[in-house]
Amino acid sequence: MRPVGSKYLLEEPLGRGATGTVWRGRQREAAGAEAAVTGSPGERVAIKVLKEELAGDPDVVMRFLRERSALLRLTHENIVRTRDLVVEGDLLALVMDLVEGPDLHRYLREHGPLTPVAAALLTAQIADALASSHDDGVVHRDLKPANVLLAEDADGMRPMLTDFGIARLADSPGLTRTHEFVGTPAYVAPESAEGRPQTSAVDVYGAGILLYEALTGRPPFSGGSALEVLHRHLNEQPRRPAGVPEPLWTVIEHCLRKAPEERPGAVTLARALRTVAVGLAPTASPAAYEAALGVAALLAPDPSPAPVPGTTPAAGAGDADPTQVLPSGGPGAGYDPNAATTVMPHGAPGDGPGGGADRTTVMPQQPPPQQPSGDDPHPWQNQMRAARERNDQTQFQPLDPDQDPLRRRPARRPAAQRPTDARPPQHAQPPQRYAEPPQRYAQPAPQQPAPAPQHYEPQPRSYEPQPQRYEQRRPERAPREPRPPRRRSANPMRIPGLGCLKGCLFMILMLVAIVALVWNFTPVPEWVAEGRSFWETMVDWFNNVRDSVGATTDGGTAG
C-alpha cells in the first residue's frame, strides 16, 4: 500500500484511463477541513491519480488548485462525489466516493442495449446530474458511457456521473503547447470539433449520444479514423435505428442538433425523458402516451446555456483558442470509437500565437489566471507550496519495489474479479428504473382508443436480471499485517561508500592470497631467481612438458 498525501492509501488499481489511473483506496486518517468529506480511518475510497504529464504541467496544477472548491462543491445523487484533492510532490490525485458496480460502457458491452424505458430513465438521471453541475457553472465536456458508473442501491442501479472537471483540467495550455488535447471523438459535439465556443450544450449533445448508445449498443457516428468520426459529427444527420420509439428519437434528434443553440437544456431534457418513459410504459394511459408523442413541444432550446470559460467569445473573439479536436492520424488510422478519452495532437488552423495561454479556463466568479512574466514566480508555485505544506505530514514507509503499486502497471480487471456488493441484484426491479421487460414494448399502451401506431419493432433485449454477476463476491480482504521493520546494518552510522570500501578490501585480500599460493606452490620463485624472461620461461616449460609426454609415450610403445 502506498500513501497518497497524509490521509489516504492506494490499495489496488481499478482501471486506467487517458488522464490517469483509478485506484481502490482507503482513508488513513480523517481529512482536514479543506476536504469536502473528512471521512474516518479505514473508510474505502476511489482515488484517481492523474498522469505524470498532467501532474507535471504547471497550468494543470494551477487549475487543479483553483477549481478545487468548484469540484468539491458538486454534490448530487447522480454525481460521484469528489471528497478531496491531493497535491503531493509531483502527484495530483482526486479522492472520490468508491462506487461498486460496472460503468455503463462495460455494462452495455456485456448485457446489450437497454429497453427504451430503461434508457430514458437512465439518461434522465444523467440529465439531472448535468443540470445540477451546469447550475454550478461546471460543464463536464467528456460525457460518455465509460464515465457513468452504475451504483447499486436499494432502488436498483443508480447511474453516477464521474470524471467531472478532468477534461477541463487536461485541456491545459501546457499540454496544448506540447501538442495534446484530451477528448473522445465518438462523443464530441460539433462545436468542440470545430474549435468554436462551447457551452453546456456540449453535455446535452453527449447525453444524446449516450441515449442513442444505450438504446442500440453503439454511438451514432463511427468510422475508421478519428477524422472520419469528427467529419460525421459535423456533417451527417444521425439516422433513426430500428427499434427506437418515435418519442425517444425525437429527444435524441433534438440533443444532436448541430447548432448548439437549438439543443434543450439539461433540466428540459430530464423532464422530456421522464414524460417519454411514462408514456412508453405498458401501463401508460392514452393521455400519457399522447404526451410522449408530443415530446417535441417540451424540448425548447436552452435560453441561457452555461458557458465553458476560456472558449466563449467573451474571452476575446480573436484570441479565444478553444478546445481543438483533431485526429491523431490521417484518414485510415485505426480508431476505436469506444476507446477511452483520446489524447490528440494539437496544431490546427486557429492555433495561433497566444492561443495556448488563452485556453486557460477561468471560473466566471474568479479572477483570470496570471501568466508568468519575467522573473516572477509562476502563480502555481505559491499554491503548490501551500498545498505541499498541507500534506507535509506524509510519512513514506520503506517499501519493497515489487509491492509499490505505483511501479506496477495496473490493468483493467475483468468484471468477474471486481468486488461487488453483497446485496442481491436490485436493478431488475427498480422503481421506474430499468426493469421494463422487453415484451411490454411489443404492445400498444392499454386503454388506448385505437392501437397505438407501431413506430418501432420490439427488439430482443438482453437486459435481463443476471443475479449471478453480483453473487460472485470476492472475500473481504483482511488488512495486511504491518511489515516488520527492515533490518539495517549493525553500524547505525550510515557512512557513504562504506560498502564499496569493504569490497575493495576483500579484493585486496584475495589478491594477496593468490600471490602467496603462486609463490609457494609454483616454480615462479626459481624463474625469478634465474632472471629469465617470462617468455623464455614459458617456452622452456612447454618444451619440458612436451619432452615428458614424448618420453612417456615412447616408453609405453617400447613396453
Ligand SMILES: Nc1ncnc2c1ncn2[C@@H]1O[C@H](COP(=O)(O)OP(=O)(O)OP(=O)(O)O)[C@@H](O)[C@H]1O
Ligand atoms: N469512483 C469510482 N469508484 C469505482 N470505480 C471507479 C471510480 N471512478 C472510476 N472508476 C473505474 O476506474 C476505471 C478507470 O476510470 P477512468 O475514469 O480513469 O476511465 P475512463 O473514463 O476510461 O478514463 P478517461 O476518461 O480518462 O479516458 C473505470 O473502469 C471506472 O469504472
